[in-house]
Amino acid sequence: MTEVAGVILAGGKSRRMGTDKAFLTVGREAMIERVAAELRKVFKEILISGGDEETGRRLGLRVIPDLIKGGGPLSGIHATLIAAQSDKCLVVPCDMPFLSAELAKIMISQSEGYDVTVPQHGDYLQPLFAVYSKSCIPAIEEALNNNRHKVVDFYPRVRVKYVSEAILKAAADIDTVFFNVNTPFDLEKARIIDKKKKKVRRVNC
Numbered sequence: 111m112t113e114v115a116g117v118i119l120a121g122g123k124s125r126r127m128g129t130d131k132a133f134l135t136v137g138r139e140a141m142i143e144r145v146a147a148e149l150r151k152v153f154k155e156i157l158i159s160g161g162d163e164e165t166g167r168r169l170g171l172r173v174i175p176d177l178i179k180g181g182g183p184l185s186g187i188h189a190t191l192i193a194a195q196s197d198k199c200l201v202v203p204c205d206m207p208f209l210s211a212e213l214a215k216i217m218i219s220q221s222e223g224y225d226v227t228v229p230q231h232g233d234y235l236q237p238l239f240a241v242y243s244k245s246c247i248p249a250i251e252e253a254l255n256n257n258r259h260k261v262v263d264f265y266p267r268v269r270v271k272y273v274s275e276a277i278l279k280a281a282a283d284i285d286t287v288f289f290n291v292n293t294p295f296d297l298e299k300a301r302i303i304d305k306k307k308k309k310v311r312r313v314n315c
């Protein structure tokens with residue numbers, strides 16, 4: 111199987127949260143620590159995209175700065191694809207506290223022969239929980255240089271595998287796995303979901 115790196119997106123301004131969200135806690139751990147812990151179960155190479163050096167020191171991971179500034183997460187995907195030793199990267203955001211190693215493995219297994227492998231959940235794609243190959247670099251560069259910053263804008267230029275909900279459901283709790291924390295309200299909701307999940311685990315033990 112192709113080597114794949116895990117990439118945690120940690121740039122951005124957390125404007126809606128009003129404070130750096132990566133280190134806000136859900137349960138005992140900071141969201142970015144939870145994400146890193148899941149990725150460590152699957153990946154040898156893990157990179158942080160954007161964010162400051164202090165974030166890298168705290169997690170013991172290499173921080174890759176964006177090369178084309180102001181391009182949002184697409185710029186982070188671009189710079190880490192260039193920096194990664196692996197041919198492909200599973201890119202995830204730092205604010206997705208319920209993402210799972212099992213789902214990461216499924217995404218990798220689906221990615222053979224494609225430039226992008228992206229989950230399709232209902233009517234929505236999850237382009238920030240997706241596998242990208244180094245072969246995407248020219249198409250991403252063209253999008254960024256033309257001020258097209260929506261991650262999916264370059265998809266028509268490459269081979270995209272859409273991973274169906276049926277496949278996703280077999281590996282993860284589809285209702286929460288892609289939940290991402292953008293606002294203080296989302297954070298409260300995530301903490302409630304986390305408590306519920308822990309209670310269910312205790313009952314099942």
Ligand SMILES: Nc1nc2c(ncn2[C@@H]2O[C@H](COP(=O)(O)OP(=O)(O)OP(=O)(O)O)[C@@H](O)[C@H]2O)c(=O)[nH]1
Nearest residue numbers: 119120121122123124125126159160182186203204
């Ligand atoms: N490398 C990199 N990552 C980014 C950039 N902008 C956002 N991200 C990351 O991409 C993911 C999704 O972004 P958002 O949830 O919108 O985060 P944000 O842009 O910090 O938040 P808002 O300012 O509230 O939109 C998060 O993990 C961010 O840390 C960027 O310019 N570069």
Ligand SMILES: [Mg+2]
Nearest residue numbers: 205290291292
């Ligand atoms: Mg978000």
